[in-house]
Amino acid sequence: MNLSNRSRRTTPQPTGPLRIGSLAEATRTSVETIRFYEREGLMSAPTRTESNYRTYRSEDVTRLDFIRRCRSLDMALPEVRALLEVLDQGGADCEGVNSILDEHIGHVALRIAELKTLEAELRELRARCEAPQAVSSCGILKGLAKREVGGDAAARTPHVHVRGAHVR
Numbered sequence: 001m002n003l004s005n006r007s008r009r010t011t012p013q014p015t016g017p018l019r020i021g022s023l024a025e026a027t028r029t030s031v032e033t034i035r036f037y038e039r040e041g042l043m044s045a046p047t048r049t050e051s052n053y054r055t056y057r058s059e060d061v062t063r064l065d066f067i068r069r070c071r072s073l074d075m076a077l078p079e080v081r082a083l084l085e086v087l088d089q090g091g092a093d094c095e096g097v098n099s100i101l102d103e104h105i106g107h108v109a110l111r112i113a114e115l116k117t118l119e120a121e122l123r124e125l126r127a128r129c130e131a132p133q134a135v136s137s138c139g140i141l142k143g144l145a146k147r148e149v150g151g152d153a154a155a156r157t158p159h160v161h162v163r164g165a166h167v168r
Contacts, residue, residue, distance in 0.1 A: 017055040020046075027064045034064065040077055042067055042084060079104055 024031045037043040043063060046054040066087075070080040079100055086096050128139025135141065 017057065018061070020054045020056070023056045023060060023064065026061050027068060029064060029068060037064070037067060040081075042077070042080060073104075074108070075104055 018026065020031050020034060023029070024034060034043065038045060043060065046056050046060070049055055063084075066084070067080055070083060075083075082100050083097060086094070086100075125140050125143050128143050
């Protein structure tokens with residue numbers, strides 16, 4: 001996996017065996033997240049010392065940087081896994097990578113449209129209560145209770161509110 005010079009790290013990449021804490025520090029990733037990626041099969045199982053400490057190589061730093069970059073682009077674990085498989089297998093071209101990214105762009109575009117609709121509904125609700133007044137007269141609370149804004153919001157296709165994974 002040759003991804004050198006792609007990370008945003010300003011410190012030099014560590015060399016030699018690393019323990020999990022050093023890997024976490026080098027990649028700005030929590031130890032729990034590293035273990036999670038190992039359980040999910042995104043990171044290979046590390047070798048162990050005689051004392052049973054996990055040890056990692058510089059290639060693991062590069063791979064973890066790649067995973068974190070994908071996650072920073074809000075890619076779901078199956079998307080990251082598919083990209084890693086393409087990367088690990090090499091191959092003649094990157095058609096599969098293009099397909100994965102095109103599908104992800106579609107998910108992002110859909111979420112943007114959903115968020116724009118949500119924003120419009122929230123602005124409409126907010127306009128119902130321009131000045132402080134008694135709670136019993138609050139237009140926002142009345143609107144929420146009566147489902148008057150934007151139809152039945154609860155009946156719309158569910159979406160993950162913050163940085164969620166896509167349904168595949």
